[in-house]
Amino acid sequence: MRDQQQLIDCYNRVAAQKHGMFLKTKSELSFIFKSEEHYVIAMEKDGTVQGYTVFSFKKQSESNFMLNNLVIKEWIYETPQAFLELSTFLNSQADQVNRIEWNTQEDNVHFFLGDGRNGTNHLIPSVYHENAVSGVGLMYRIINVKGFFEELTTHHFNGVTLIFKLTVTDSLLPENNQQLIIEAVKGTINIIESGSYDVEVILDVAELSSLVMGVITVQELYMHHQIKISHEQFLQELQQFFFVFEKPKCMSAF
Numbered sequence: 001m002r003d004q005q006q007l008i009d010c011y012n013r014v015a016a017q018k019h020g021m022f023l024k025t026k027s028e029l030s031f032i033f034k035s036e037e038h039y040v041i042a043m044e045k046d047g048t049v050q051g052y053t054v055f056s057f058k059k060q061s062e063s064n065f066m067l068n069n070l071v072i073k074e075w076i077y078e079t080p081q082a083f084l085e086l087s088t089f090l091n092s093q094a095d096q097v098n099r100i101e102w103n104t105q106e107d108n109v110h111f112f113l114g115d116g117r118n119g120t121n122h123l124i125p126s127v128y129h130e131n132a133v134s135g136v137g138l139m140y141r142i143i144n145v146k147g148f149f150e151e152l153t154t155h156h157f158n159g160v161t162l163i164f165k166l167t168v169t170d171s172l173l174p175e176n177n178q179q180l181i182i183e184a185v186k187g188t189i190n191i192i193e194s195g196s197y198d199v200e201v202i203l204d205v206a207e208l209s210s211l212v213m214g215v216i217t218v219q220e221l222y223m224h225h226q227i228k229i230s231h232e233q234f235l236q237e238l239q240q241f242f243f244v245f246e247k248p249k250c251m252s253a254f
Contacts, residue, residue, distance in 0.1 A: 020248025051082030214244025
């Protein structure tokens with residue numbers, strides 16, 4: 001039980017620092033520790049677990065029991081050292097497993113690998129090597145636009161000074177069809193009832209939710225025609241205003 005608590009504490013410390021992560025429920029913890037298929041390896045330093053990985057094995061052949069893939073279900077690390085130590089363990093399994101399958105939300109993990117290819121030998125035009133299979137899972141949603149921005153009056157919006165009108169459409173919740181005038185002064189915002197503004201921003205609540213979470217940028221939405229900006233010369237200021245340092249990560253199952 002002490003070892004389990006150390007793993008939980010490690011996860012909770014990482015979750016407290018990572019944008020988008022949830023603390024684990026009791027059922028999630030039970031699934032990790034009680035499943036007979038799971039193996040858990042941890043890296044400990046000075047009596048504290050600083051990283052761990054949960055993995056299982058997947059058979060690749062019905063006739064050859066030695067052909068298996070190692071499937072990483074969860075990999076948590078607080079420091080670069082913990083990441084390298086766990087990587088060393090995984091690399092030591094090279095003579096035991098065919099390939100390692102890593103379920104991750106880290107876009108640029110291929111920079112860490114000596115060979116970024118995923119083993120399929122698929123080529124993507126023109127002569128790009130397939131390195132991962134990706135999917136879209138989580139969907140963040142703002143259920144009260146005004147309330148959301150009122151909660152962010154103490155948040156710093158990257159030093160931007162700008163007044164803009166935000167017009168949001170929501171086909172599911174009519175009461176969330178809202179228009180706000182947001183005044184930003186050196187990154188601090190205030191919601192004002194009426195008055196003049198520099199630029200109007202029009203978008204759906206789905207795109208707004210992804211934007212404020214840091215999943216996508218204003219520039220990307222604009223080029224894909226998913227946001228309307230009344231005066232294009234303010235595109236750069238809006239890009240900076242909505243910039244989020246880190247994309248959200250979430251390992252919780254829904």
